[in-house]
Amino acid sequence: MQLAPDEFRAKLVSWLDTHDLSPGNDHSFDAQVAQLSRVRKALFDADWMRYGWPTEVGGLGGPAVLRAILGEEVATRFLAEPGIYSMIEVLAPTMISYARPELAAQMVPRLLDGTEQWCQGFSEPGSGSDLASLSTRAEQRGDTWVINGQKVWTSLAQYASRCVLLTRTAPGHAGITAFFVDMDTPGITVRPLRTMHDVDEFAEVYFDDVVVPADRMLGQPGDGWKLAMDLLPYERSTCFWHRIAYLLATLDGLAGKADEADDLDLGAAYLAVHTARCRSHITQRTLAATGKVGAETSIDKVLLSTAEQQLFDTYRDLVPGAIEWTDPVLRSEYLYSKAATIYGGTAEIQRNIIARRLLGLGKEQ
Ligand SMILES: Cc1cc2nc3c(=O)[nH]c(=O)nc-3n(C[C@H](O)[C@H](O)[C@H](O)COP(=O)(O)OP(=O)(O)OC[C@H]3O[C@@H](n4cnc5c(N)ncnc54)[C@H](O)[C@@H]3O)c2cc1C
Structure with a gap:
């Protein structure tokens, strides 16, 4: 129906x-x-x-x-x-x-x-912002590929049954190939990493002679970079919409705890989150109408991560002691908001994209 x-x-x-x-x-x-x-x-x-x-x-x-x-x-x-x-x-x-x-x-x-649960094995030590430099190797052996290397910051890896994994099969952007890997394959070691909000959200993942059937390749050899870029519209549209909804609900909770004298700070936080929501609405409509969005979603990322941090900073200021002493859930959210300007592309990288690709303000050195 x-x-x-x-x-x-x-x-x-x-x-x-x-x-x-x-x-x-x-x-x-x-x-x-x-x-x-x-x-x-x-x-x-x-x-x-x-x-x-x-x-x-x-x-x-x-x-x-x-x-x-x-x-x-x-x-x-x-x-x-x-x-x-x-x-x-x-x-x-x-x-x-x-x-x-x-x-x-x-x-x-x-x-x-x-x-x-599944995880996304893209980032490596030394290959985060510069993802295209990743070096986890996949070598063809008959009907299989053998994977060696290391991933890091892989969210949910310790819970995941499968991983969408980027590997290197040849030099350059056209030499990145993606696989769908079963996490219980021999040779995979997952070591959870603790974040500053005291949660084992992500992990290091080691691949030692991990044998993956050729039919687990996603696309063709060399399609990995395109796959990574194609994630962007989804990450920057529906995912953001969910997060903004969550931030607005959190703001409502804050409004219930703050007194009238705090209206100005609350208003500023609302404005920031609503601005991100309006922007996200445009992005979703663009995606629905054209099927694609691009570099302009870096603006969404900057607006959202800035609004998220502003909201939790406001919370800390308006409900004194809650984050430090009385509300462990809020403390966790507050600390996690600091990661918003890192995951999914750092704030500096987003601003570089806005400056170079959208405003034409110079080229990468
Ligand atoms: C909570 C969380 C969850 C994550 N989950 C996943 C996941 O599931 N899967 C996954 O693959 N990855 C994941 N990541 C990793 C994330 O994608 C990377 O942290 C991010 O891309 C930044 O890479 P990096 O950590 O290597 O930092 P780096 O790239 O080393 O950057 C370090 C600093 O240098 C700055 N910098 C780097 N290059 C430039 C430049 N050209 N110009 C200006 N400044 C620059 C950055 O902005 C940053 O401040 C996660 C990260 C976090 C925080």
Whole structure:
């Protein structure tokens, strides 16, 4: 059954009002990942998670905006941590575009229905902003490829059953090749890394003679850079929309705790988040109309990360002691907001892109 966006939201809201998916009081990362699986399963079983995805991968079709609405409802009700919830918005479209159709049909439903977590193995020590310099090697041996190297900052790697992995098969941008790798393949070692907000969110991942069947290549040899660039529209549209919804809900919570004298600071934080939301709305409409967005989404990234940090800085100022002493969940969010100007491309890199590609202000040295 096809649903128009308004109808979809109305039915979804009424379903969510009568099905309690609230998380428990355990705020550990293990509990957050378990809650994520629980929420995805319940939403998939009730079909909500299937709207907006192609029927070939277990979806019910319809526009991607239905996924944005679902993510917005999940985020504003604090049902799942928005960062890890939104990973489906990057990984599933990548599989749909690049995996063999049979592989996508087999695997994508496992991600959507919460059976599995997946991770994104792009960054390496020394290859973060300069991703194209990555050096994890993949060498062809008959019907297989053998992978050696190291990834770092791989979110959810210790929970993941699969990894969308970028490797080097030849020099240059055209020598980057992507694979869909089972994380239980012999030769893979995952070492969780603790963040400053005290969470093992990401990990180092080592690959020692890891044998991957050739039919797990995503696209053709050399398609890896294009795949990485094609992630951008998803990361910068629906994912951002979910996060902004979550920030607005957090702001509402703050408004309830602050007194009238704080209106100016609160107003400034609202303005920042709403500006990011307006911008994100334009991006989603552009994506829906043209199927692609590009360098201009660096503006969205700067607006969102700046608004997120401003919001939590305001929280710290207006509710004294909450972050430092009384509210461990808020403390965690506050500290994590500092990562917003790093993950998904640092603030400096985004500003370089805006200056060079959008404003024509000079070239890379
Ligand atoms: C919470 C979190 C989750 C993450 N999850 C994942 C994941 O799941 N998968 C994954 O692959 N990666 C992930 N990352 C890694 C992320 O993509 C990288 O941290 C990011 O791309 C920056 O790379 P880097 O850390 O190597 O820093 P570097 O590239 O070494 O940058 C260091 C500093 O130098 C600056 N800099 C670098 N080059 C320039 C330049 N040309 N001009 C001006 N300034 C410059 C940067 O802005 C930065 O301030 C995650 C990171 C974080 C924080």
